[in-house]
Amino acid sequence: MDPTLVAEVSRLHEAAWRDPAQWKLALGRAERLLREHLEAEPDCIDALTSLGAVLSDTGRHLEALAELRRAEGLGSTDANTYHNLAVAMMNTSERGKARGYFEKAARRQAGAGTLQAYFDPHGH
Structure with a gap:
């Protein structure tokens, strides 16, 4: 992804966490930017x-899960792909598979251009 897009998506993600009043607006804008990028580059692992x-x-x-499985299927080696898959699995009927994905994430390096989903292990 273009570094300018990465910076803006990261800024929006951080803004959502920093100010709950901006949550819906900031994450909605981040989603739109990522989807627009994926229209031009549908196999962009970082965007997925x-x-x-x-x-x-x-x-x-x-x-x-659907977007992250696409990234996995495209051969992602990014720790955030696997961490995010595990987070999504923890919150669906696939909870039993999550541990293996957290372990895969721990063995990989996070990409500089990707976001990590929030996860509170004590909340589950």
């Missing part, structure tokens, strides 16, 4: 991984 984080952070875990 970050979109999965945004979707999980907004509680849309089944949608997140």
